[in-house]
Amino acid sequence: MDINETFRSLNVGLPQDILRLKIYGDFDEAVRLIDQRLARPNIPQGLRSCMTAQREMMLRTPPDYPYSREEALALVRERIPDFTEAEFDQRVDDGRIGWIYLKGERRYFDRFFETMCKTDADIARRAGVQTQNTGGAGREEDRLERCLRLMRTNGSMSCRIRVRTSIRMKDELFTPGMFLRAHLPIPAACAQQSGITIEEITPNGTAAPETAPQRTVCWEGTWRENPSFSVVYSYIHTEKYHDLTLPGTEPFLSEAELAPFLEEEDPHIVFTPYIRTLAAELTGGVGDTLEKARRIYDFITLNMKYTYMPAYFGLENISENCARNFTGDCGVFALLFITLCRCAGVPAQWQSGLVAEPDYCGCHDWARFYAPGYGWLYADPAYGIAAVRRDDEARRKFYFGSMDPYRMVANNRFQASFTVEKAHWRADPYDNQVGELETADQGLRNEEFEDTMETLLCEEV
Numbered sequence: 001m002d003i004n005e006t007f008r009s010l011n012v013g014l015p016q017d018i019l020r021l022k023i024y025g026d027f028d029e030a031v032r033l034i035d036q037r038l039a040r041p042n043i044p045q046g047l048r049s050c051m052t053a054q055r056e057m058m059l060r061t062p063p064d065y066p067y068s069r070e071e072a073l074a075l076v077r078e079r080i081p082d083f084t085e086a087e088f089d090q091r092v093d094d095g096r097i098g099w100i101y102l103k104g105e106r107r108y109f110d111r112f113f114e115t116m117c118k119t120d121a122d123i124a125r126r127a128g129v130q131t132q133n134t135g136g137a138g139r140e141e142d143r144l145e146r147c148l149r150l151m152r153t154n155g156s157m158s159c160r161i162r163v164r165t166s167i168r169m170k171d172e173l174f175t176p177g178m179f180l181r182a183h184l185p186i187p188a189a190c191a192q193q194s195g196i197t198i199e200e201i202t203p204n205g206t207a208a209p210e211t212a213p214q215r216t217v218c219w220e221g222t223w224r225e226n227p228s229f230s231v232v233y234s235y236i237h238t239e240k241y242h243d244l245t246l247p248g249t250e251p252f253l254s255e256a257e258l259a260p261f262l263e264e265e266d267p268h269i270v271f272t273p274y275i276r277t278l279a280a281e282l283t284g285g286v287g288d289t290l291e292k293a294r295r296i297y298d299f300i301t302l303n304m305k306y307t308y309m310p311a312y313f314g315l316e317n318i319s320e321n322c323a324r325n326f327t328g329d330c331g332v333f334a335l336l337f338i339t340l341c342r343c344a345g346v347p348a349q350w351q352s353g354l355v356a357e358p359d360y361c362g363c364h365d366w367a368r369f370y371a372p373g374y375g376w377l378y379a380d381p382a383y384g385i386a387a388v389r390r391d392d393e394a395r396r397k398f399y400f401g402s403m404d405p406y407r408m409v410a411n412n413r414f415q416a417s418f419t420v421e422k423a424h425w426r427a428d429p430y431d432n433q434v435g436e437l438e439t440a441d442q443g444l445r446n447e448e449f450e451d452t453m454e455t456l457l458c459e460e461v
Contacts, residue, residue: 002421004429009049010267010316018051025101027058056425057314060445064310065100065107072097072108076116079127091116095327096307111308119306119389143357147404148395151241158238159405161356162199162457166230167435168450174226179440181220182229183418185353185410185432188215191376193235193409200232206420213413214432218420229435236461237408242401244290248373258370261347265415268318268335268430271343275320279343289346290371293379296340297400300333301384311446312430330382331365331431335414337381338367346370352431353410358458363433366403378403406458 014022015037021030034055037043043051067075069088076083091097096116098109117129124130141149151157165184182205187196189210198207198217205219217231264270271279282299283292307327312318319339322328328336334350341348347370355364366380380399387396415430424443426436434451437444 002417003424004422004426006049006053007429008266009046010053011270012046012050014051014054022058023101025103027062030058031055060311061314062102063447064110064314065102066110067108069106069108072112076113095325096305098307109310115307144404148398151239151402156238156240157405158236158461160236160457160459160461161408161455162234163354163356163361163408163453164230164232164456165453166228166451167437168228169226169437169444170448170450171226173448176224177222179222181438182435183216183218183432184229184231184435186215186217186231186233187235187408188212188410188412190409190412192237192239194238196235198231198233202230203227208419212419213416214411214418216418216432237405239403239405242374242377244401248371250373250375252372253370258347261349261370262342262345269339269342270317272320274323275339275343278323279340282340283344290374292344293341293346293369293371294400296337297379297381297384300337300381301388301396304328304333304385306382306385312428333381334365334367337379341369350414351409351412352433354408354433354453355406356408356455356458357406358455361453361455365431377401
């Protein structure tokens with residue numbers, strides 16, 4: 001059994017004594033008790049799987065929360081000397097600075113200051129930080145604005161894109177003669193992508209079929225020197241503009257074709273009582289599928305705040321917690337959208353990979369949903385939320401139904417196994433954007449390897 005499948009049992013829940021220890025942040029004691037329980041032969045498989053996954057989650061969580069309150073304040077004041085305790089505390093109260101208990105002491109999320117600079121223009125100005133803003137914000141007409149204008153005018157837009165990505169174990173961890181298995185995501189077959197060409201695979205590796213739900217190049221072998229695994233690929237990405245004010249003319253898909261996209265998928269796409277109530281509240285009295293999806297998109301984009309997130313490895317019931325906390329990142333918002341849509345009877349699915357612009361290449365997740373007459377449409381709640389920060393309602397509405405062509409789709413399913421399965425824990429058991437590495441004995445964590453991604457070409461065709 002793939003050990004990463006144990007995550008599907010997370011919602012079984014921990015025994016109460018272990019749960020109390022986890023909440024308090026006494027992970028060492030919680031792991032000790034889990035080991036005792038797992039040694040018992042009478043533990044049901046669902047509970048055994050849950051405790052197995054939770055054990056590893058607790059081992060991996062502390063590095064994401066390295067700062068005491070004093071250290072967190074000092075970090076901000078290095079860039080903003082007049083930043084006050086009241087400002088810090090207000091952001092904590094608003095849920096915009098994440099924290100957990102570690103042995104009863106509050107410890108703060110390692111990327112909280114990056115979130116502040118990304119989402120608060122005043123903080124970025126005070127800190128003297130020039131934030132990365134895809135689309136080239138600040139130009140007379142930024143790239144995305146031009147793209148959206150051309151798509152509305154011409155009906156579609158295509159880009160020829162060429163990307164290089166790589167992954168490498170950190171040198172201090174490598175031992176000559178070590179076995180390594182590596183995976184890097186590559187473009188998968190989907191409606192948006194054509195002309196997919198794998199141009200270089202270094203060293204020699206094997207590409208999964210284009211139809212793989214999470215497509216990768218895989219390398220495995222024993223290495224005398226620490227290898228850098230890399231791939232160069234090219235493709236054409238085409239996106240059509242969908243004018244949702246006009247009647248749809250696409251043929252309808254059958255119930256059987258749509259059924260898989262209405263199902264729950266443990267542990268994160270789950271119709272909990274709160275999700276059911278929220279979906280009913282948002283879509284009550286609405287029979288039209290497109291309008292249901294629109295109301296869910298509006299709820300997320302007009303109410304949620306973007307924050308960087310800890311590794312998904314350590315998160316529980318991502319969609320429901322987003323609906324409680326009103327914060328998240330691109331994948332969290334996409335999962336909430338998908339979950340609420342499915343719960344409301346709107347077929348929805350996951351897509352992810354990269355944003356690949358001429359001067360930027362980075363990870364991203366979004367969603368697709370089905371509307372009769374229109375076929376499969378797109379929803380990118382994170383870009384919609386970014387549009388709200390810009391006070392750009394036209395852009396927010398564009399990302400409900402349509403998508404820009406600066407994308408690379410590697411994954412058409414959430415929480416799918418690779419064609420060559422990993423033997424150990426994945427760094428991300430749900431998605432794959434930067435790649436995965438493992439030795440004969442263990443899966444590497446994100447901090448144990450280096451990854452790069454670079455757009456080599458991005459031109460309109």
